[in-house]
Amino acid sequence: MKLKNELSESFRIAFDAINANKMRSILTTLGIVIGVVTVSLMSMAIDGVSKSFVQSISVLGSDILYIEKESWMDHSDWWKRRGRRDIELSQAKELVRLAGDRYIISPYVSHQVCTVKYKEESITGVFMDGGSAAHQAVNKYTFSEGRFFDANEVDGSRPVCVLGYDAVHSLFKGDNAVGKKVKLNDITYEVIGAMEKRGTFMGFSMDNTVYIPVTRMLSDFANRPNVSILVKAPDMKNIDEMTEEIRGLMRKVRHLQPGEEDDFAINKQGSLIDTFNKVNRIISSCGLFITGLSLFVGGIGIMNIMFVSVAERTKEIGLRKALGARRRTILLQFMLEALLICLFGGVIGLLIAFAFQPIVSIYIPASISLKTVVIALLIAAATGVISGYIPARRAAEMDPVDSLRNE
């Protein structure tokens, strides 16, 4: 088979040529190395960031709606929304009455920072959430000790609290927490539950927390009677249908006339993911641009050195043609040389990227996937083929008489 023989000869020539000009080949391929390192680390970072984002965001639950005064996503026309009425606890109760038992509905007030004291021990910077009994049904907290507060405790505005894992451990150091009295910003509460570890959400610990009844939160800590409302369907429902139904109910609760704009927002995890994906796409295309640029520069380097290589071996090309090498054979020879130089650069780039991987993965939970390896090598190979083509064609079209005469 002619092509097979030509190919193996071309490989041999390419290896010889690279071998004879080691330093030059390495310098030439540096652009490709940098391009491949960029592309691998970039895709590793992008993968990692989206993975950790999706992981974090999954805490919000894909089937949960959050009714609030403000939208998470839409920050335009803020002045129109400045004067919006608070969502009061009574409205939440009204919503529960209207919706019946088709939904789990739980009003809450979130994220005030407080100081928790027990005897001489005190911890600051604890996140305090006011919730209702339905929170337990949605979040399925697990307890090392005790329980979540029930509906009676919420309605009766009882001074009880549930502590997160970190808070329990810093304050009680292994002792029982349930039944103990703690002070939240100097107001005394009784501990009725200690949670097990929950992990982090978007970089925040979910264990450095204390939960109290939302009624208590409003009376003791909040400066406005405004709550958020969490809504979950007990079984998996179409999220859009659910949103529409809740929106209708909320309009009724808020006594909005037909044609009047909503003065509340229904937030969900999906829209956060959409926004994230938008941002992610922008970052990706920036990365792609940088990678493309360095590969372009690398490709020009390869093309340049291939022109030199062709010029240096003019006489050899003439000889090969005299001995019966066709245009295709010469073309193949030089394109293979460019391809091998680039693949060599691709492999070096990947090795460097793998060497960096442990450092990067300290910050981002990601690794270089097989897909990335394949893509990086394909890109390197494509750069070789594209930038090798023009010099190789010049070699292939050389006149045997002229090139044999070349010294």
Next chain:
Amino acid sequence: MSLPLIQIENVCKAYNMGAETVHALRGVNLEIFKGEYVAIMGPSGSGKSTLMNILGCLDTPTSGSFILNGHAVDQMDDDELADIRNREIGFVFQTFNLLPRSTSLHNVELPLIYAGVDLDERLEIARNALIQVGLKERMNHKPNELSGGQRQRVAVARALVNNPSILLADEPTGNLDTATGDEIMLLFDELYKKGNTIILVTHEEDIAQRARRIIRIRDGRIASDEPHQVS
């Protein structure tokens, strides 16, 4: 009488050198038969090299016809010319033109690679060719480990390896001392006696005297074409 191996009729070759047109060949007619030993002579600028390039299928005539072993070479494109060079012509150059980083064996293998011969067969043929030129012990040497005469022997082995119909030698002794040159010429004598067709292009009278027919070129035309008795 059988058909000539080479049949050249009224071949002209003109080059455009800027505004000027140089007529290197001005109507050459030539027939060479199988088994002949021909020397082509002429001073530089006579058109001798141009004729050799056309005979070697490295170049095509501007006008006129060239039939080599039944193939109309003047009608061929680059790739067809490459194929016919590979099958019909064995080149021996003044400067040897060996691949410097390859062994003798690989240098000799080269035409067979382009002919599409498989590895095992290729190595066998190349080894035999090297044995034929007396380089059995030098197969794995690179050109810079060989003497000038040995290099030219490798080149001769390379020229023979495809069983070409013509051995075309361009000043084969030009880069060799007299003794080594004689050695190479003895090798050509031997090849001639074995039935190879040899065309020798030279400007040295005593080299040309080894051939059985001497063609002299002057100003792009054949000035004389005479048989020659070797004493």
